Amino acid sequence: MLKTLVSGDTPRSPILLAVLLAILVCLALAPFLFPGVRSVDTAARICIFIVLVASYDLLLGYGGIVSFAHTMFFGLGAYGVALASSRMGPGFDSLLVGSVAGAGLAALLALVIGLFSLRVRAIFFAMITLAVASAVAVLVSQLSSLTGGEDGLSFKIPRALGPAFKFMDGEIFGVKANGKLLKYYLVFISCFVLFLLMLRVVNSPFGRVLQAIRENDFRAEAIGYRVVHYRVAATCLSAAIAALAGALYAIWLRYVGPDTTLSMEIMIDILLMVVIGGMGTMYGAVIGATLFVLAQNYLQNVLSLAGESVSALPFLPDLLNADRWLLWLGVLFILSVYFFPTGIVGRLRGK
Amino acid sequence: MPHPILETTDLTVRFGGHVAVDHITCNFNAGELTAIVGPNGAGKTTYFNLISGQIPVSEGRVKLNGTDITRMSVAQRTHRGIGRAFQLTNLFPNLSVLENIRLVVQSKAGRGFNILSMADSHAELTGPAYEILERIRMTDQADQVVSELSHGDQRKLEVALLIALDPLVYMFDEPTAGMSVDEAPVVLDLIAELKTRKDRAILLVEHKMDVIRTLADRIIVLHNGALAADGDPAEVMASDVVQEAYMGRDLEEALANV
Structure with missing residues (x-):
């Protein structure tokens, strides 16, 4: 049962298992173990970045595709929620519409970029994503009537997710039982489900094909896999999940702006988290994002x-x-790359 | 004459001014094993690349069971029945032996886009993969990572991937090169077994004379990219064309020195 939940991809190292369980418990009980605005905020960020980094690893570590547009997809989800909430008014329906529209748009954009560039060579894809991501970042800061420009957008979320909403007589185990707590668990559970979903994807027949393509695309084609189709599909999936992570981030912050979602700095952070944790293992994303x-x-x-x-x-x-x-x-960072060239997870699994 | 499975008509490729494969017209029949011989640089591997689609054709056509496949991608040709084992081992080095074969079985079953099930839970894919491992006597190494295998075992696995694909046209490029004396017979027995099935065409690039003598029903000789001889093994080996292609040397002697 548990094994099915993690799709047969067990940690395969007692230390890794212990670390992962510790992270899971800390995140699951963060509002109770570490009450305080800042620590809960950090926990929520960790959850969201785990999903974001894992979705990038799906591309880089499993598919062997280098992309610089991951923050763009992250931003599409975040702006989707922000725009939907400010246009349709606060409500769970606008959150849902915004997330779905953001994820759909991200997948569509990934499809177009992928079909244009993945046919040729992987390096060409990296260049195109860099160009498109920069263009979108400029566009977002210029279209200030729609996106709020550099100032970004603040928006209202449903009352049930705000601090004014109380339930259970306002307290559970000495922790304020308000909408903020509900919002944390919305973020935590969504991220947990998205992570398990990705763990399933990389251990599915599709995930194995991706690994085969990363290892040897020439032979993958020769045994009958259309390499381009698989690379494009992986790009779309990864983009959609990044957008969903962005949507959660926007909900958590009740704000979206170029600096929080679209900047090149975040893109580099994502790369660092993947490398520190270990490429090609979903658990690497957990460790990398948490540490970082x-x-x-x-x-x-x-x-x-x-x-x-x-x-x-x-x-x-x-x-x-x-x-x-x-x-x-x-x-x-330098020390971790020097001592763990295969990432922390790679090292713990003894590779 | 049986109906040809594979036909190449005026098949040609040029690299700049150099004609690497020069108007080769040749048919390959079911149940027939054709050995392709020729000195180094004669265009044997390039001819293979044109048939399996790794290199685009400059001129001429390739037909599989009467269908023109000249413009099809490598993967499309594979699904239609062209299968190839490579001269230089060409595997998925960081995946397990079983996974390498399972990927082929999965490709044949068209299950690559199955995204939400666990790969290990597909008994209908893992089962046939194990059968192939049994046939090449590598079940003990099923969970080993390919990069840790010996060179000979990697060569065996290279052939096993093709056996798992079970195409209409089997293309072997020096399948026993680099194998030890104990290992080669396993692979040669598998190829001999394929011959008895009578519904597959087998193309074999080979330098070892004893292998050609035991397995080949027919030999074609390539020289400077062109078809220099085609026919019964005994006749071809004795013919003048072959003598000339190998610059006056006996084919057997020339091949022994390669």
């Missing part, structure tokens, strides 16, 4: 603590200044 988002949110605090503890010494406090967190993130 935690580092993004808490490395500054850790550093300032470390800086204080060595404040009596020369030079070191400067190096451990909280403002240097990006430097340390870089160092951590």
Whole structure:
């Protein structure tokens, strides 16, 4: 039963199993284990980025396709929800319409880009996605009447997902039982289901064909698989799931803007998370996204603590200044690639 | 004469000014094993590439069971019945032995777009894949990753993928090259077994004289991209054309030195 749930793709390493279970428990009970606006916000981000990174790994790690348009698809979902909610008014119907429209549009766009460029060579696809993603980012910031331009869009979500909505006499185990809690579980459960869905896809006959194409597209074609069709299908699927992650992100933030969804920085973050966690394993996305988002949110605090503890010494406090967190993130990244070239999951599985 | 399964008519390919395959017109029949011989660079592998579609044809036609397949993609040809094992091993190195074969069975069954079921739960795909493993005596290595196999085992698997595909036209490109003396007979027995089925055409590029002698019903000789001789093995080996193609040397002697 459990094995079917994870599609037969067990962690295959006791340490990995323990880490994954710890992450699952922490995320599932985040509002109770770590009450506090910031920690719950971090947990929600981790959930969403796990899905986003996993959907990118579906493309890169399983399909061997390099794309720079993943944030564009992420953004399409986010803007879909934002536009639907601000045009149709707050409501679950607008959330649904926005998500579905965003995902559909993302899949359609991926289909067009894929059919245009995946026939030729994988590198050509990477270039085209870069161009299209930049064009869309410019378009979004220019069409300010529709998208709010650089300021983005703030919008209202259904009351049941807001802090003013109370249930269960307003408290469960000392935690405020309000719409915010419901919203967290909407995000968590959606992400959990999307992740299990992707785990199924990569372990399905289709997923095996993708791996075969990554390994040897020449032979895959020779045993009868139309490589282009499979690559395009994987691109569409990955785009649609990224858009759904974007929709959840927009719902969580009640805001969407170019910086939160479309920027090249996020694209690079996604790449880093895939590489740190381990390409070609869905669990790599879990570990990569968790570590990275935690580092993004808490490395500054850790550093300032470390800086204080060595404040009596020369030079070191400067190096451990909280403002240097990006430097340390870089160092951590280099170390992880150096010591775990196959990613953390690849290393734990002994490859 | 039986009905030809595969026909190539004036099949030609040019790379710049160089004519690599030069107007080859040849038919291949069911139940017949044709050995394709010729010195290095004669165009044997290129001729294979034109038939299986890896290289676009410059001129001429390829017909399978009377249907023109000259403009079809590699995958389309595979589904219609052209199957190929490669001279240089060409597998999925980081997947298991079983998975390599299962992928072929799955392709034949047209199940590649099955996206929501578990690959391992398809007994109708895994079962036939195991049968193939039994036939090549590799069941013990089913779960091994291909890149960890010995060279000989990789060659065997290369042939096994083609057997799993079970096409109308089997194309083997030096199937036993690099195999040990114990390993080669397994593969040769499989090819001999295919011959007895009488409904498949087998094309075999081969340098080993003993293999040709035991298996071939017919030999065609390529020289500088053109068809230099075609016929009964004993006659072809004795003919002047062959002597000339191999620059005065005996075919057997010439091939022994390759």
